[in-house]
Amino acid sequence: GVLTVEIEHVDVSTMERLEQQGVDCQPKASTIRIIQDKYLQKVHFSRHGIPLPDFMQIDDLEGAKRAGDLFGYPLMIKSRRLAYDGRGNAVAKSEEELSSAVTSLGGFGRGLYVEKWAPFVKELAVIVVRGRDNAIVCYPVVETIHKESICHIVKAPAVVPWKIRQLASDVAHKAVSSLEGAGVFAVELFLTSDGQILLNEVAPRPHNSGHHTIESCYTSQYEQHLRAVLGLPLGDPSMKTPAAMMYNLLGEDEGDQGFHLAHQMIAKALTIPGANVHWYDKPEMRKQRKMGHVTIVGPSMGVVEARMNSMLVGRGYDGQPASVPPRIGIIMGSDSDLPVMKDASKILTMFGVPHEVRIVSAHRTPELMCSYAASARDRGLQLIIAGAGGAAHLPGMVASLTPLPVIGVPVRSSSLDGMDSLLSIVQMPRGVPVATVAINNATNAGLLAVRILGAGDPDLLARMSQYQEDTREEVLRKAEKLQSQGWESYLNP
Numbered sequence: 001g002v003l004t005v006e007i008e009h010v011d012v013s014t015m016e017r018l019e020q021q022g023v024d025c026q027p028k029a030s031t032i033r034i035i036q037d038k039y040l041q042k043v044h045f046s047r048h049g050i051p052l053p054d055f056m057q058i059d060d061l062e063g064a065k066r067a068g069d070l071f072g073y074p075l076m077i078k079s080r081r082l083a084y085d086g087r088g089n090a091v092a093k094s095e096e097e098l099s100s101a102v103t104s105l106g107g108f109g110r111g112l113y114v115e116k117w118a119p120f121v122k123e124l125a126v127i128v129v130r131g132r133d134n135a136i137v138c139y140p141v142v143e144t145i146h147k148e149s150i151c152h153i154v155k156a157p158a159v160v161p162w163k164i165r166q167l168a169s170d171v172a173h174k175a176v177s178s179l180e181g182a183g184v185f186a187v188e189l190f191l192t193s194d195g196q197i198l199l200n201e202v203a204p205r206p207h208n209s210g211h212h213t214i215e216s217c218y219t220s221q222y223e224q225h226l227r228a229v230l231g232l233p234l235g236d237p238s239m240k241t242p243a244a245m246m247y248n249l250l251g252e253d254e255g256d257q258g259f260h261l262a263h264q265m266i267a268k269a270l271t272i273p274g275a276n277v278h279w280y281d282k283p284e285m286r287k288q289r290k291m292g293h294v295t296i297v298g299p300s301m302g303v304v305e306a307r308m309n310s311m312l313v314g315r316g317y318d319g320q321p322a323s324v325p326p327r328i329g330i331i332m333g334s335d336s337d338l339p340v341m342k343d344a345s346k347i348l349t350m351f352g353v354p355h356e357v358r359i360v361s362a363h364r365t366p367e368l369m370c371s372y373a374a375s376a377r378d379r380g381l382q383l384i385i386a387g388a389g390g391a392a393h394l395p396g397m398v399a400s401l402t403p404l405p406v407i408g409v410p411v412r413s414s415s416l417d418g419m420d421s422l423l424s425i426v427q428m429p430r431g432v433p434v435a436t437v438a439i440n441n442a443t444n445a446g447l448l449a450v451r452i453l454g455a456g457d458p459d460l461l462a463r464m465s466q467y468q469e470d471t472r473e474e475v476l477r478k479a480e481k482l483q484s485q486g487w488e489s490y491l492n493p
């Protein structure tokens with residue numbers, strides 16, 4: 001008999017599986033046709049004014065050459081259907097390579113089109129959800145890092161300027177608004193060196209770039225998909241952990257050896273704080289096949305990256321050896337500030353906050369100051385305490401080079417009793433704040449830093465309450481002693 005199933009939309013791997021089983025997958029509705037045929041998908045999006053790399057259909061070698069003349073090389077040649085994880089794509093680096101590239105894709109009969117090479121600096125993705133009532137919510141923008149055309153690592157949120165995140169969300173929102181159907185859509189994007197966002201493609205389904213949402217967001221992409229298709233209210237897509245990274249467990253070898261290697265990795269992942277292992281239990285192990293994934297969550301991207309590095313030691317992720325990454329940087333203009341600035345470090349050690357201590361001078365090492373401040377956030381620092389004396393420009397300059405909060409410590413210098421340092425630090429122009437503590441009071445800088453971090457770290461805030469309670473009790477104990485003994489014996493015990 002004939003079984004007719006009507007589906008609103010279907011992803012390419014399902015299509016491929018159905019075709020392998022001899023099921024005729026000719027779509028009926030126009031929406032389905034647009035999503036299945038990547039060329040028609042692009043035509044559709046460009047009609048809706050969504051930015052994407054230039055593209056054109058090619059039917060023969062002459063057409064491919066014309067496209068090469070128009071777009072230049074390297075030229076991306078793509079199959080119109082059944083292409084994913086790098087399959088169905090071929091790059092021709094020159095006109096001579098066109099015909100072999102076309103042959104590798106199965107010839108023109110399969111339906112090909114070409115795309116102008118997108119000179120991207122990062123690949124981004126946004127999971128967009130659309131309800132039956134057409135309500136749309138977007139998950140935070142993520143960065144996808146590919147290796148040999150297969151997604152390797154996903155960073156959530158993407159470490160890109162806020163404006164870029166907004167632009168990426170806008171493009172993704174617009175792309176999904178232009179389609180029909182309810183459910184989760186994954187929008188893959190290119191970020192170019194001149195800050196443009198170009199649409200790569202839209203996958204109408206829960207997606208690899210959204211796996212992190214299971215642990216890092218209030219509503220996972222899977223729950224969200226069910227809510228959307230069932231007509232329930234959409235859930236909150238925002239992140240409940242500050243940072244997450246997902247690592248795909250790809251088959252590293254065939255058969256048993258492949259399982260052995262994967263299990264080694266899983267055993268390592270189980271020792272990593274914040275790591276969650278997902279194993280798909282696919283019956284067969286193949287090289288480069290997605291067998292599972294690990295999502296690591298943590299309090300900052302720096303911490304999550306360090307955890308990822310320690311999981312991947314010896315596996316070629318570009319990180320440094322794992323150590324506890326500092327959350328706070330204590331910097332000072334000279335080693336002569338150290339006797340004062342050490343008090344900030346003492347407080348942070350007491351509260352168990354990992355930190356680093358460095359000498360960075362605004363006047364003697366201006367380049368170092370710039371690179372330190374500019375890279376601080378990406379290295380995972382959450383706050384900077386900067387101390388200096390005299391013409392104390394360090395805290396203010398650092399504050400102008402980073403979005404992180406900066407606390408300034410005026411260090412007393414020999415000639416003006418520290419008033420020069422205090423005024424240099426506290427009198428900042430509008431727009432560039434530095435929280436300034438009392439002259440030489442690095443202890444307060446440490447305590448203020450703990451309070452600021454505590455706003456997003458309940459454990460730290462609880463410790464701060466305990467510290468206040470302990471301080472109060474100490475004072476009360478002294479007051480009682482003074483009252484019971486009198487001041488003379490108090491002073492001369």
Ligand SMILES: Nc1cncn1[C@@H]1O[C@H](COP(=O)(O)O)[C@@H](O)[C@H]1O
Nearest residue numbers: 333334336361363388389390391392
């Ligand atoms: N403003 C400034 C720029 N570079 C160093 N300083 C400050 O100059 C003071 C004297 O430094 P030194 O003892 O090294 O001469 C220190 O407080 C130091 O922060």
